[in-house]
Amino acid sequence: MTNEILRVENVSKAFAGVKALDQVSLTLQEGEILCLVGENGSGKSTMIKIISGVYHPDQGDIIINGHSYKQLTPIESMREGVQVIYQDFSLFPNLSVAENLVINEQLSSGRRLVNWKETYKTAERGLEEIHVSIPLDAMVSELSTADRQLIAVTKAILAEARIIIMDEPTTALTQKEIQSLFEVINNLKAKGISTIFVSHKLNEVTEIADRTVIFRNGRKVMDQDAKNLDIKTMEFYMTGHELDLDNSQLAQPDQQAAPLLEVEKLGLRGKFKDVSFQLRPGEVLGITGLLGSGRTELALALFGETPADSGTIRVEGREVTIRSIQDAMRNRIGYVPEDRILEGLFLQQTISDNIIVRIIDQMVNKIHLIRAGASKKVSDEWIGRLEVKTPSGELPAKSLSGGNQQRLVLAKWLASDPRILILNSPTVGVDVGSKASIHELIRNLASQGMGILLISDDIPELMQTCNRLILMRRGRTFGVFDREDITEEQLNQEMVADRVFSI
């Protein structure tokens, strides 16, 4: 187990003068599980792309199986046994499992005809390798995300991978599925196949890694055996500072004030059950839990997208029915979705139009025409207030950077003056600087009397912004904590604890 299969030496890569990787070295042993950890923009995806030959390093060497490359091409990389499993798995939804497994081999062999018998045989052999059974003639579109992931892994094995790189592979998996993925990875290890596991979920890293490498701002800041690492140390290296909290930043909501939102025994069949809580004006209430815990479903139910089918919701003391998004908006509930590109923004439309889309109905004159100039006034105001960096509100939204786009989605909802704002993972994919200012903004909004539900699995984020936390597990509220009463480690343990149950 000491055969070195991959060595990256002093690699640097810059984009438009900005160093994405700065003199980074890395090694990988045969059969080793290496976890690559870092915040967004820390350089880990650049590193993957260099190993897979998508990017060419400005300087440095890549040595795979003893062959040294200055500039690796994707084909050379694959020939050396490097296989990357991207988050979309690169599968064809309309083709069968067997065919998806074999299609790359079919292509690279240059054969013009398809031998179906052979296809099924090869596919079956592939699935046996990782000890899973998925019907070979099922369409990929009929499979769960977890099964697709396993297909992608099998595909990599069939391509005779020696190194499998998984980019955030657990994002869309439930606990149980993550466990079986881990089993598969350990299986690969036994076969001498190495895995580079890219993640920012530290609890998973502690579970699977042989060795952990942490990147920060394009540099490798830590590289050591995973046995000696705890989550707190990793966080320290990831962020570069101890995440200690200044409680004075958090305004305390008035405990006597009447609750803005009261939810009682709310349920949606198959998604969540018996969820009860109260939200006071000025309070930031975190809702956390792992994927599949029902946190997003709860948010969507409160916003009317997939309405709850049992329980009651009271807004400012009045019982309300929320059957549609329009109902939610009538009760001044806003929702900032998780996927800002798909669910939040109109990329080709102007920044200004994106801001006023929620309040367009209020911007008409007596004969129901949109008032000239009204949109500019409103949008300029919000561009200023949220510090969206753009030369003009008339540019399309796609011209903005990730963090600014997230601010734009926030501006859209803030412009409609909500009393209750649901934020679903507001800082996913946002750079560190923007993240801090979005946190600042959340605290400010709360201090002005808004009630905020923050859905997130980013523990430091929750600790920095929330007054109280609700932990959800498998569709139930598992506990409600005051922020003062719980530490990051405890919270992390509580989240991970669920996994112990599920094994």
Add this chain to the structure above:
Amino acid sequence: MLKKIVKSSEFVTFTIIVLLSLIIGIINPAFFSLATVFDVLRASIVVSIMAFGLLLVIIAGGIDISFVAFAALASYGTHMFLLSRGYNGGIFLYYAIACVIGLGAGLLSGLIVTRFNLPIFDVSLAMMTMWYGFIRFFIGSTKNFKLPEGAVGYYSRFLVTVRDPFVGEAGLHFSILYVLIIGVLIHCLLKYTTLGRGIFAMGGNREVAIRSGFNIKGTLLVVFGILGVLSAFAGVTHSFLSRHFEPTLFMTQNLDVIAAVILGGASVTGGKGSVLGTFMGVILIQLINRAMVLTGITVEWQQLMIGLVLAFFISIPAIRDLINKRASRAVEVPEEI
């Protein structure tokens, strides 16, 4: 396995064909005869051949409406050319020249689509308008009934004939063999060649197909080439079966062919479809046409009935989705943690 067959959209089409046949047969027993079968088949020959070509484009994720113009250009162009040369031979030369013209027209569309990254639908719209204009301005604008002597009896060249108590002599035209041969060839292309799987792959997920190393542009060119050739072939066949050549051949029938392919289970968004299904889609439309006459619904109401059947059929997947969405919520929340 059985479950898979029952779930397939080809099975839905097949069931509708059987049910419809039964209903018509019960109302009018004259329906159950070889003569009817021959009649339905004959009416399906030309549409099937075009539909097979179109099927490839639709699986690849595009919609083409210009194939009818390829058919008109190739058949009418060939005819007027050979007529001017005083050709009096058989039908073979017609097919040969027409297929070359069809291939050229198809490749031209394919080249424009791939070279300039344009949507197939937009290009085909332009090409259709252009070709029908071209034919009528540069070649001729009137129907022509003068057939070469070598091909005069073609329309009644039957494989088998039967005596039918209602319609007298009825025959199965031998060009049904073309449908069979072309159908088998296209089926094999789709099922047993890397190229064919590439057509499915690009219709299923174009990005991944490119990433996996499929030659998307080359594949599209082949697809357009085949579309052109098959359309030309259908155009010539139709002209000889109907014993005249016209410059505006099939001009308003492209949507019917698209409808047949869709009825046969192909998906408008690409990645799905089969030769057998397409053939059944064509048969279904012909059957609906005849159902009216045979069940006493007068011919005027035919189109309405076709529309209603189509509306019903296309609503099935959408309604199925709605139901699935509801059902997917019913995953159990465990009672105890």
Add this chain to the structure above:
Amino acid sequence: MNTTNLKPKVRFEMQTLLLAGILVFLLLFFGLNDQGFLAGRSISSMAIQLPEIGILSLAMMITVMIGGINLSINATANLAAVLSGLFILRFMPESQGPMVIVAMVGISLLIGVITGAINGFLVGYVGVPSILATLATMSIFTGIGVGLTKGQTVTGFPEVVGSVASLSPLGIPMPFLVFVGITVIAYILLGRTTFGFKTRMLGTNPVASKFSGINNKAVIMQIFIFSGVLSSIAGVLIMSRTMSASNAYGTATYVMLTILIGVLAGVVSGKGSVLNIFITVFILQVISTGSHMLLAGVRGSSFFKDFAWGVLLIIIFIINYFTHGRRKE
């Protein structure tokens, strides 16, 4: 960075400028080559034919703007004409009063609303892709008309029916005034009202529009009703001009022509310009009239326009390809 960002806005203006440039070029070309071209007679004959196709193009455009298509526009126009025609023949065959016009317009608009609502229901509420839904309803609407008329052309209307097309207040043909009026209304509806705003947003990103509180289903319904109403107005113009109503009028060629105009005018999901449609309709009509005059006497001269339209469309695609860089696949 900013220069690339400015593109979409510039692009929109580019398309208008390009179209306007082509129109001016064509007018000059035909005007210099044929003395009679710019004379009043050809202009006014254009002004009578062009409104029908222009209004149908708008009906098509708004559905393309929400990422759909409406293949049933021509069927709707014909059905409106046939049903109002049958009504007039049955209940007021001798009347020459304004009630005939009221009945014709009223029934047609009603048909427009109903057919549009059927499309809107299938697309918005059942969730059928619009190309399939309207393919089916095209057959249904045509089928109803064919069934009721036994496939015959309906004729023998009172004279007054023709007045809509033949009147020309201030010397401008009435159909042209109707077209201009509808263009202005559509311009205001799409550009200055929340309906137009929501249409654009829905066309750009239906998921985001749903999460922004836009009632997508309702907007889709409104769009198809609007499309149906515009189609039925075109039906009234056709009926009045030809003094007849037939399910065979225009058929698929008219539908294709409107799509062609839409594509030429640069209409895509989330973006459409009434002005571009207006100019494009003129371009097509000028090519048609101009080439007809230039080629007078040449066999099949009236078909040269089709050829030219197709070629023009391809040329515009290629110009756009080179001026706007490679389009995303």
